[in-house]
Amino acid sequence: MRTIDLLPKPKPKNSHSRTRISQPSFAQDKRKETGRTVGRQYQSVLLMILISIVLLGGVGARLFYLQLSQGEVNREKAENNRIRIVPKQPVRGNLFDRKGRVLATTRLTHAAYLWPMAQKRVDWQENIRKIAQLLGVPQDSIEEKVEQAGFNSPTLIRIARSLTPAQITAIEEYRSEINGVEVDIETVRHYPHGKMASHVMGYTGELNAEELARRRKDGYRMGDVVGQMGVEAAFEPLLRGEWGGLQLEVDGAGKVMRVLGQKEAKPGKDVTLTLDLEVQKAAEAALGNRKGAVVALDPRDGSVLAMVSYPRFNPNVFSSQITPQIWKELQETKPFVNRAMRGFPPASTFKVVTQTAGMETGKYPPNTILSTFAYLNVGGMALGEWNRAGFGPMGYVRAMAWSSNTFHGQIGRGVGGPTLIKYSRLYGFGQETGIELSEESPGLIADDAWKRKMYNWEWTDGDTVNMSIGQGFTQATPLQVAVMFAVPANGGYKVKPHLFKDSLDNKDKWRTSLNFKPSTIKILREGLRAVVSSGTGKALNVPHLPPVAGKSGTAEAPPGKSHAWFGAFAPYDNPEIVVVAFAEHSGGGGGSVAAPMVRQVMEAYFKAKPPKN
Structure with missing residues (x-):
């Protein structure tokens, strides 16, 4: 650091002058330039005090704002942080x-x-x-x-x-x-x-x-x-x-x-729930890996004992993160459709409704005998008999046992479309059954208004005849078909299927009388029993089970193979269980494909083991 010497410099030795000449200082020069000589040393102190006042005022204002104006908000934030x-x-x-x-x-x-x-x-x-x-x-x-x-x-x-x-x-x-x-x-x-x-x-x-x-x-x-x-x-x-x-x-x-x-x-x-674990397991095993459904219920009050649909899924996978592989499988198999509550052509199981309409209207009383033919010509449409020859003259019981198409076609044509539609809906077809599950479909019972809306064409006798054998536009769910079979089983009551377990003593809460004639119920029951004892349902006529009554059905389902149906109840004298089995596009008849499935479920319910060969 360079210092500035303010003292006089030594005089040269040869100099004759002894007079000192003072040199002006740097500070003196500045005072001459500014003209200020007083208070200059306090300027920095004053400046610092002024800055402090400004800063403290700003901080104070901010504290005032935070504590008073925003105090509640900040206290809440602080509280949330801890x-x-x-x-x-x-x-x-x-x-x-x-x-x-x-x-x-x-x-x-x-x-x-x-x-x-x-x-x-x-x-x-x-x-x-x-x-x-x-x-x-x-x-x-x-x-x-x-x-x-x-x-x-x-x-x-x-x-x-x-x-x-x-x-x-x-x-x-x-x-x-x-x-x-x-x-x-x-x-x-x-x-x-x-x-x-x-x-x-x-x-x-x-x-x-x-x-x-x-x-x-x-x-x-x-x-x-x-x-x-x-x-x-x-x-x-x-x-x-x-x-x-x-x-x-x-x-x-x-x-x-x-x-x-x-x-x-x-x-x-x-x-x-009303489910019976053992009956449910038997129904699952009976259906196996066939697309379709099995429903078992108590005809006395509508309690659902078993309900099976295939394909099925494992509900446990939804309790954790679903992997892409599992999601892909679910998308491919589409297992969430409950076929027990989806509509399909009910085929000959529907003949219970047709016979009811004939007898209840009085147009075809219980002692009616009709000739049967190889086919029935209705409005240019040929309704063929499944044996391609006819069965000769027959009444209700034998017509049910052998599932005559031409017999039931004549009944349907005779009572007329509106009457057949009326009794279809009386049995509960074309509407939800009322079970607690929201996935239920109402099926379909078409009429003139529906056909005009969908096809711009009037209802014909051909439509009525098709309906009389469970074909045409008619769609019914396996659950609805089970409700139908419960009517002749319990003496004429339509039950409301349910899964919430209630006392059997409270059965009247779950059923409504259809007020059918006792003679109608009697003929229906005799005909359904004849199906098993001598007709198309002999697969259920086995000694280790109590007497069974039921009906087969084989529905045309183009362009695929036919659907197979069988519905039954037992014991015949005092029914406790109704079982309906449905195999989608199985290609076989109801008596050969679906009836053995019903038998397997009933064996579990009655704890009846088939004899060893």
């Missing part, structure tokens, strides 16, 4: 069969949760990417849930269910690299019998955003698991229970300091 809400989902009610055997219950598993407030919104995207990669969960599904809950939500959000040990280990190993993810125990739906009765059981699944918006008014919340099909959906209000949860205080690291509040979750109610 308060965590841990929801506790209720345990879903169990499903039992009529004898108390478990059909659906819950099991413990692990789920992954996110806490949105664990970090800033801008940091979540990378965090979610890592979590999705660890869990094998689509990143967009996690992002959607966090967006839906809100990034300021103090509530944990479930992002994955039924974690595997490998997923849990991965979370723990990489915990230092991910924020806000936790693993906790939860209960999920479990079906111990797998695919059995899957169409009746249905399945459960978490509400998506659209479903949540629709159900929020009913008290549902994000993360709710609800019944999506079958009795799980039908009895949802009973099974669901009520949410509970914990309110926790946590520190900056997310460590729980104390429990601030707790509400116990209220479990759902158990529901006992």
Whole structure:
């Protein structure tokens, strides 16, 4: 550093002058330039004081704004930053069969949760990417849930269910690299019998955003698991229970300091169904891998003992993340169609309705005898007899036993289309049965108005004759056909099929008298018994079963193979069970394909083993 010497320089030795000449200083020069000589040394101090006043005033104003104007908002934010809400989902009610055997219950598993407030919104995207990669969960599904809950939500959000040990280990190993993810125990739906009765059981699944918006008014919340099909959906209000949860205080690291509040979750109610597990198993085995359905019910009150449809599915897969492979299989097999409640041509099983219309109108009384032919010519349409020759003169009982088309075609043409349609609907065809399941189809009983609307053509005698043998436009579900067979079985009552178990003493709650003549019921029963004892249903005329009555049906179903039907009830004198078997596009007759299926179910119900050969 260079110093400025303000002292006079030494005089040279040879100099004769002793006079000192003072040199002006730098400060003196500046004073001359500015003209200021007083107070200059206090300028910096004053400037610092002024700046301090301005800064303190701004800080004070900001504190005033934060504490007074925005105090409540900030206190709430601070509270949320240390308060965590841990929801506790209720345990879903169990499903039992009529004898108390478990059909659906819950099991413990692990789920992954996110806490949105664990970090800033801008940091979540990378965090979610890592979590999705660890869990094998689509990143967009996690992002959607966090967006839906809100990034300021103090509530944990479930992002994955039924974690595997490998997923849990991965979370723990990489915990230092991910924020806000936790693993906790939860209960999920479990079906111990797998695919059995899957169409009746249905399945459960978490509400998506659209479903949540629709159900929020009913008290549902994000993360709710609800019944999506079958009795799980039908009895949802009973099974669901009520949410509970914990309110926790946590520190900056997310460590729980104390429990601030707790509400116990209220479990759902158990529901006992009318299904009989052993009969259901027998029906599943009888249908096997055939496309079709089997329905068994109690004709006294409409209790459904078994309901089977194939293809079927395993409802357990919906209790965890569905893999792409499983989803592909579900798309290919389309197993969610419950064929027990879908309409198909009922074929000759419908002749019960035709005979009823003939006798109840009085136009064809119980002692009627009609000639039969190789075919019946109606309005240019030929209705052929299945044996291509006719059976000669016959009455109701023999016509039912041998399933004569020309006999029943004459009855149908004689009573007329409107009358046949009336008795069809009286039996419950063309309308839902009222069973609790929402997947039910009403089938179809066409009339003149329907045909004009669909085909711009009037109803003809040919349409009536086709209907009289269960063909043409007529569509009936296996469940509807079972309800039809219950009428002659129980003495003339139309039952309402149901799955909620009620006392048999309360049977009048589930049935309505059709007020048929006793003679009509008597002839129907005799004819159906003759089918098994001497007609097309001899496969059920076996000594180890009580006397059985029933009817076969073989429906034309172009362009595919024919459908096979058989409906029956037993014991004949005091019926306890109705069984209907349907095989879609089986290509065989009802007596040869469907009747053995009915027999197998009845053997299970009556615990009757066939004799060994």
